[in-house]
Amino acid sequence: MFFVGPMRQHLDGHKSLSEHVQVKTVDTPSTVYIPLFTGGKDAIPCVNVGDHVYVGTKLGQKEVPFIVPVFSSVSGTVKAIEKHPHVGLKPVDHVVIENDGKYEEKAPLAPLSMDASDEALLERMKEAGIIGCGGAGFPAYVKYSAKGITDLIINAVECEPYLTADYNMLETTMDDFVAGVSLMYRLSHAQVAHVCIKESHPEMIEKLTKAFANVNGVEVHPVPDVYPMGWERVLIREVKHVEYNKLPAEVGCIVSNATTAIAFANAVLRGMPITQKMITVSGDAIDTPCNVIARVGTPFKDVIDTAGHIIGDEVMMCAGGPMMGRTQVSDQVCVVPETNGITLLKPRHDVEVACLRCGRCSDHCPSGLQPVRINTARKANDIDTLMKLEPMRCIECGLCTYVCPSKIAVTEGIRAAKRIVMLRGKK
Template sequence: MARTFKGGVHPHDYKELSKDRPIEDAPAPDVVFVSLRQHIGAPSKPVVKPGDEVKKGQLIAEPGGFVSAACHSPVSGKVKSIKPRPHMMGTPVDAIEIENDGREEWAEECNVPADWEKLSVDELKKKIAAAGIVGLGGATFPTHVKLSPPPDKKIDAAILNGVECEPYLTADHRLMLEQPDRVLEGFRIIQRILGGVKGYIGIEANKPDAYMLMKEKAMKYPDIEVVMLPVKYPQGAEKQLIKAILDREVPSGGLPMDVGCVVQNVGTAAAVYDACARNVPLIERIMTVTGDGVERPANYRIRIGQMLTPILERSGLKEGVRKLIFGGPMMGLAQAGPDIPLAKGNSGVVAMMEAPLFEPRMCIRCSRCVDHCPMGLEPSVLSLLSEARRYLEMAEHDVLDCIECGVCTYICPARRPIVQQIKIGKQKVLEARKKK
């Protein structure tokens, strides 16, 4: 029987636009704007000031709390300013502006090989924290925190997420095809940190080449199983992935560690390898630029903090693009324009020539949203409660379990903006709890 989860949908994935495009370096930026908020948790705190000379890989901002991450300079050059800049969430956020001197000079401690197998678990975790690694699948949760579950949570499995179920995006696919050893070594480091646990690599069936390659590469490690999963959105969501691979259900309000599991994205594993085996912090990532709004869809290696505009121009941004989305069309965020610095969580940008506006209608009680919700919620009820501003009642209907996958909105024949209404409800419930 196929390993899968309940609910979900099958949108056309449009991956054919960019899946065969090898990773290429985006043009080196003249200037970068490294945002101090590019992870879940407290913003980072700058440790440099305007006028300072910095090297590539040098620490420029330290974590601002326990759940936070460090930032490093993606170029060598000079700090020009620290001030608010546009941010993909809509509100400007402080960013460190660095002018690139083009010399690409690494900080002394960086880009030096290390034998990670000789390091202790504590040393590996320190390296990951110092490298500012966050979840690169889009969640941006600081990785060193996720790899440090409390002692009462017994972990017996690690899952490497190579599903990339969001339509259009192909960055993880290309990474697995072009740098499988980097990904696999990073995953072995993660397994070791978690106590030598069994490892599973989940890949959707629409990437048979990546599945075959990772399977072949993983053959020498008996504690790693590569699992091909049916194509279904949101197969890459943590809870759905755990259900499909391990047949374990994360309880309501719970986390993967409650069922003995930790999930990491393939890009995160590659960054873990860089930190532990090369002493290279997270200063670049792979990102897809695609959609019918660009002439040449591509997968780029971008520097964190570089502006999106020149990258779109390189891809041949067409006149009259109606919509730019950071991430994919199901969970991504539409942007007001392209003048935005890229951040650690940017897995892709989709440019669209069409952006139809739908007039929402009354719920016709067809139950399609309920049948397809992968979390077993009643999106129609949540939508109606949000519309009536009865936000606190949404908590009784488990609104906080919603993973914001957008399946309900996608499937609704009445074109109701269900996930948008749910997001408002979640925020109100959380605010009320905080006040209490």
């Protein structure tokens, strides 16, 4: 018999802070900064300083390892191409655009019909720069190029605490969601599409069931309210009861975020790329948590100021949720197509004590790792053991830190171990 731990945890989601609160719209500032950077790589600009651009004008394109174009979210004039703070933490080149306030749109692509061919749909995914909107930012066309797919899994789980942007997108753009899922289902050639939503949302389950009632092959699939249920490995385990090695396609699955389906519908039916995002601004350090709509390239400061007021002088800010989000040191970083939340938290001054060897971090790791052993090997500089413990499989879900009774920043240690392994791989 093989015993495993729970590998997941019910967390207090704090979703009610923003879930049913009126959505606000950010007044886009006079200057926006669109990063020429996506999926960890630089994009090559295709505009020059002085050029006039429209909402939807292509500004540049990343070529390797996969093609991802970058688009303007406003109309106006390109003022500069220069380094600016980025959510990835390192400053990168941004196209700086003086916003003329007119928001003149020029769709870069012609609309397609719902019965467009597979080739046309796949090309549209690529040309419109449709990426995983759940935070991963992986180009969707690469996933949908896979053959032998049996199950399409649409991830509407949104398991990160505080975040409710996906839920609000479903509330406000259900028609596009149904169109996007239907198109993705046809393109994937899957036998069935599972729309996964937490079982703690009975009202949304009912709405989705009604919305997909006449769409053959699409099933609404309630899943447990645990973290990290929204991670694709956990979701596939839940829906299909199988494990894969590197990619979901190995077991015939594609997993796409619900908001990626909405973005795809917009790209197909209107020819428009992702130029604005629904973003949850929440946490215990903002007085009025809510969802806001902001254009790509808007500095976080403007997004936060639209939502409410920061409480206190010392605040921890994450791009994304508190578990998998990335801590930011500047509110000048800007909204990117992957942005789904800004979490503002009062700092916790936990006192770390010695490891109790309780094994809770290993029991809960959804990647099946042994975080405590990885950290011990890292501290001892025992590289051979470290390599065997495979820290690169860590998805940085933060659960090992969350469950640690000694208040050890276990996830930070695993991140450091990953850097060591990456450097070793480059030698």
